[in-house]
Amino acid sequence: MHLLSAGCLGAVLFSALLSQVSSLGTIYGLFGETLEIPCKIEGAKAEDIIMTKWKYDKGDGLSGNLLVKQKDQVSVTAGDDYKSRVSLASNFSLLLSEAKLSDQKTFTCMVVAGADIFEHSVNVVIYNSTENIMLQVIAPEPLVEGGNVTLKCEADGNPAPTSFHFHLKGKETVTVENDNTFTITNVSRDTTGEYKCSLIDNPTMEASKDITVNYLDINLSPSGSVEKNAGEALAVNLKVDASGEYTVSWTKxxxxxxxxxxxxxLTYTDAGLYEYEVTMGALIEKTHSSWLFKVLHINGTSPNESSFINGKVTHKITVVPTANLTVSCTVSNDYGTDTKNITVSSHQSEDGDQTKLVVGVVVGVLVAVLVIGLAYWVYMRKSKQGSWKTGEKESGSSEEEKKLEEKVEENSQKAEV
Incomplete structure (x- = not known):
């Protein structure tokens, strides 16, 4: 009889253990079903088995005990969720009831048969024939025309499905394999509708989502710079075509x-810069129109506006008023507003009478000159005729002629004035 020291016995047992460890196998079970995990011990006879033990890998190098069988007695040593779910089959397999996804671990059976120790490890994978499917829409917020939207289909099966059908508004079905996404590019308002995804191996399991492409179309009439006469009518028409509820506000x-x-x-106080703002959710549309009411015709008025030169614009109007009036000129820019009133007086009738008076005076003077000239000519003729007739030289005749000439010259000067 040979006796071995404790060190030698440990070395022998360790060597025997290494020689009896089988390779890691994998088995598959269904979620919620009872899973049988086999214990393969080649070379060991059932009558020679002294003890059978099951354990599992808890991670981080730790292991958890499940049960132990010695002779004909089985003791459950699990202290967690496994306590009520584990049992031992007659062939030493581990029976695991109500399989869960959390049971995806490595389970190991250890068998002591005579002087030999056997170990066999099994990797467990739990399949979950999918209970829930979800369709996710990945898109910018808000989704507007011209953008892209991605459909992502997810299921809770294990292993998770990797191929899906995408149903586009019930008009088209696209099959995607080895991927769970489908992207729609350059969307438009026509993209709006219901979208679905389903499992390829079970089309009745599907999920759906509604996609809305936002749009905001605005048309204002009139727009831009508007010129109207005071007193005229101006109808403002703002048309809005939107994908949802919206609000409109105005400022002047x-x-x-x-x-x-x-x-x-229209009145002159109606002129100004009018702006509107249309809001629909996160979409905001702003614009403005400049409505300028110019006086284009007042009793023959002709407007004339110079170009913008050296910070100055000159606007001239020609007015032929029939009565007194006040013209108001209002200018404004980003720095403020200024108004100047110009009073225009009407003196047309008075000017007309004055002109007639001046013309009458001039005509009267001319007539007086002619009369004096005619009288002088007659006088001189009679004087000469008398002289010629009598042949006598009247005393003082040259002095009288000189005075008469001075008188005529004086009247002539008055007429010229």
Missing amino acids: DNIKLDKEPNFTK
């Missing part, structure tokens, strides 16, 4: 208005 020269502007009879 940055002052909020209570309602949309509409004019039955």
